[in-house]
Amino acid sequence: MGHVPRRQIYYTEVPVFTRFVSSRREFLVSLAAVALGIKACQPQTQTPQTTASPADASPVSLYGAGATFPSFLYLRWFSQFNQQHPNVQVSYQPVGSAAGIQQFIANTVDFGASEVTLTDAEIAQVNQGVVLLPTAAGSIAVVYNLPGVESGLKLSREVLPEIFLGRISRWNDPKIVELNPGVMLPDEKILLIHRSDGSGTTAAFTAHLSAISPEWKEKVGTGLNVAWVAGVGIKDNSGIAAQIQQAAGTIGYVEYAFAKQLGLAIATLQNKAGQYVPLTDDTVAKGLASITLSDDLRGSVADPDDANAYPIVTYSWILAYKRYSDPQKARALKEVIRWGLTEGQKLGPDLGYVPIPADIAQRSLTALDQIESS
16 A cells, blocks of 8 residues: 555644735635536536436435545536436535544544545544545646746755745745746745645645655654644635735645636646656646555555656545445435546546546446445
8 A cells, every 4th residue: 555644633823914814815705606616617518407316216415525625526526416316416515634534434424535545543433334435636736926937937856845844935046046047036035835724635745745855754744734844824725726826926735626727827846757747637647657556445656656747646535434324325425426437537637637547446436336225
């Protein structure tokens, strides 16, 4: 099994850029509207309405919570599935992977979602049993706001962790300038932001920083949330994306779909082979291909070997129970996920996700058979 970040969850008060609070709040409202109404802002394939449910004709409601990473994709899936099966309503709350795991273990949801799979100890706490289902895949983008500097700013394996450690604090630092000849970098302070909530996006990002920087591994480490030594905490992917868009001089990290939706500038990162690779569907797919999943579909890669791979990639898992007391919910959830693993994968590229490899999709489909009613 690949590297699984350890649980590190710190609940602390963090400052904010107060001069941007009002505009950020207004922007987040509009971003939420985009997410909830995402069908209206993406090309749609009209799907015939049907009157039959995959479970039966009775109404059934499913409630899930967790990762913000797959939220654009899941909102689209659940909306389109409902168009075809109006009696199946799926509500998903993108509250972050840590909260999703906690709610799943507490049995307050029908399913959870996370970029970090459960540990053996956490699985042991779930009396109904656990089925881990990789359903989505994508990448973490390092995003920034520098007027006049378009996407593609090069950041090396040395420079990236030094920025997030606060060691490099100005945009015209000689180390950044050397990597980007001809780029007019301002003599301005770098405004560093990071996630303040328990986040699978953070887990994947900090796993990569730990893999490429011994200093980062020693001082900060890897986890859903870590004890940051620099920067300002902002809640969830949408909050980071909004702050980047609003504040010149900022740098942070988000799941790529958020950068794609908002047209944020994306840094070009150096991979393990020393190559500077742009974030594309192809380079992300090459990174994902290096992930080996265990028999129970757990696994990750912190630093892909492929010379053409984008260096920060991850799967996102749906956390399901093996046994449901309501047979109708069990049947409906299986069919919703089955649709997402087949038809739903076609929706990913337009939204900023990479379809999961065919063999992994088949393994997830097979794992669905473990779900039953008690």
